[in-house]
Amino acid sequence: MPRPPTTQQFVLDELRRAILSRELAPNQPIRQDSMAHTLGVSRVPLREALKTLEAEGQVVYRPHRGYTVAELSLADLLEVYRLRELLETEAATLAPARAGEEDAARVREELHAVAGAAAHDDLVEMISSNRRFHFALLEPAGMPWLMRMVRTLWDTTDAYRAVYYNSPENRDRVLAEHESIARAFEARDGAELARLLRQHREHAVTALRATLDPPAND
Amino acid sequence: MPRPPTTQQFVLDELRRAILSRELAPNQPIRQDSMAHTLGVSRVPLREALKTLEAEGQVVYRPHRGYTVAELSLADLLEVYRLRELLETEAATLAPARAGEEDAARVREELHAVAGAAAHDDLVEMISSNRRFHFALLEPAGMPWLMRMVRTLWDTTDAYRAVYYNSPENRDRVLAEHESIARAFEARDGAELARLLRQHREHAVTALRATLDPPAND
DNA sequence: CAACTGTATATTGGATCCAACTTTACGCTG
DNA sequence: CAGCGTAAAGTTGGATCCAATATACAGTTG
Structure with missing residues (x-):
């Protein structure tokens, strides 16, 4: 290495x-x-x-x-997800129409990487390939400033993704959703892609809220 | 100093x-x-x-x-304005409803600061108070992560704002629009505020495009 | 005994020095 | 003369050293 x-x-x-x-x-x-x-x-x-x-x-x-x-309060977490929604919706809507063949190949490749990592129970690799998968979906939009911002938003919530992936149900759900997400991308359907990604995030944020809210720690 | x-x-x-x-x-x-x-x-x-x-x-x-x-291409400039639209629309929609009395006072204060600077032909002061005015409008939304991003977007385009303000017509237009913007804020009308700000930016970006596009420099 | 002040210590901020890399210039070779 | 390789110079990357600021504590004073 x-x-x-x-x-x-x-x-x-x-x-x-x-x-x-x-x-x-x-x-x-x-x-x-x-x-x-x-x-x-x-x-x-x-x-x-x-x-x-x-x-x-x-x-x-x-x-x-x-x-x-930095301490990330629940309010911060929700705000970050809201910002991701605003920015990623924009990129997802535009990306498929602007994507070339190599972009689609990249998406497929990362899709399989996530599935493979999940099959081997490799959490670390699953998190990083999941990230590459999502960025491969958005990158074709050709908005470098947006990508930079989305990147930092992902960075700040990486810790919580590990929590989310700890549950096998969540993992399975992610894999299933990735399939339809990839299909929407290949069908060049930006609106549908944005909708599916929104759902995808929605579930994650709900699950995280449930995990973090009730303990009433601190 | x-x-x-x-x-x-x-x-x-x-x-x-x-x-x-x-x-x-x-x-x-x-x-x-x-x-x-x-x-x-x-x-x-x-x-x-x-x-x-x-x-x-x-x-x-x-x-x-x-x-x-960093070199800012026209594409970059347009992207930055598009991102400002996404983020500032969100904040502007929410801010008035969440604003308190002191927030409104702050807005009024900065409104007058911009007008005063314009009256004295103080470009530098006009740019900085204009910035404070806009941030005072958005700050009450209570979204620190968004504000941070908006701040860097403003930073990257500061150079162009100076260009824009060079024209007296643009300055007059800005002052007039600020009036109605402040009224929408005080009326607690988030949707209207967002709409007016959108118009505000729209004009700036059109003017800048006209300034930067035809010269065909470089 | 509380509050304040001065002092000692720990930690960060900044300057200087040395090492590693990149680039450029030069000379060699074909 | 073109192209390549090599060496030297210039620039950045990193380490160490010193200065400035903040914090903790003890002593003093009301």
Whole structure:
């Protein structure tokens, strides 16, 4: 497994992974000195990576007080899903009409990747290929600014996707829905694609709400 | 005029201003050494500021090749306005119903600030108060993630706003439209507010297209 | 005893220095 | 003379060092 080209990229990946896996808990301060030491790098690339995460909303920065892992409230979660709805609906509506043959092939390929990962019970691979699948659906719309925003929205909710995929019923449902989603894409039916994706998200957000709301923690 | 609390904030402001004013031209590489020297700081805070700008899409970064000022094509400009439409429509629809008295006061205040700046032919102040006016309209929606995205979209097109405001007719039109926009806000009519803002943007984008399209430069 | 102040310590912010990579210029070779 | 390879220069990436700010604590004073 080749290490990323630059150290700061490596640090960025590590921090993302650590936040995702809750090794770094929400609201936890990130001590630069110890964190740098842990990762085996100096503070400079660490600070640059933190700046990137700050811009994405993954960490909160206060001058002279350092960085803390961002806390995502239920309201935040719902807002993020609402924004995904606005942006992804736009892209999904346009993408199929603008897609070429290679785009369709890409979608099919990732569809199978998700199914394969699910069959092997590989959660990590399922999450990443699922992401590639969805982006392959939207990318053909040719809206790089939108894609950038959608990407950060996905990043902030990655932690919750792991929760969602823990349930076998949810996994099965996802796979079944992916099938019809891919069909709508290949049929060049943007409106239908947007509708199906909306449903897809709707279920996820409902399930997450049920998981997170009642415990009444904190 | 007090200098910002941290150097990197100062650098960030300076870079934003320089990019906005075209002192730094699109596609121009930013030499860290000379830029740091020019600003009278070291390269460390400069690099952190550049990371922030990279995340906002204002500069492009390629490892070991440095940062260049991002070029905004016409397609990019149109996409950014389309995204503003999606996001601002959402916020504008919700904001009036959720606004309190102090929110309305804020809107009125900024409305007058824009008019005052226009009366004094103060373009810079007009641009910044115009921005505060629009954000005051959207802020009450209570969607921080959306606001963050809208903010970066505004940042990327700030340079064009200066162009737009150069024309006295455009300025007059803006002031007139602001009046009715503020009235819709105070009437708690979200749908109408969204509609007026849409019109507002529509005119700007049409004017900009006319300005930028025919010259057939580059 | 509470509140305030001064001081010590921990942590972040910034500057300088060295290493790695990229690019360019130059000379060699065919 | 074209093309390639190589070396040198310039630029960025990263590490270490020092300064500035914030926090915690102890001592003092009302």
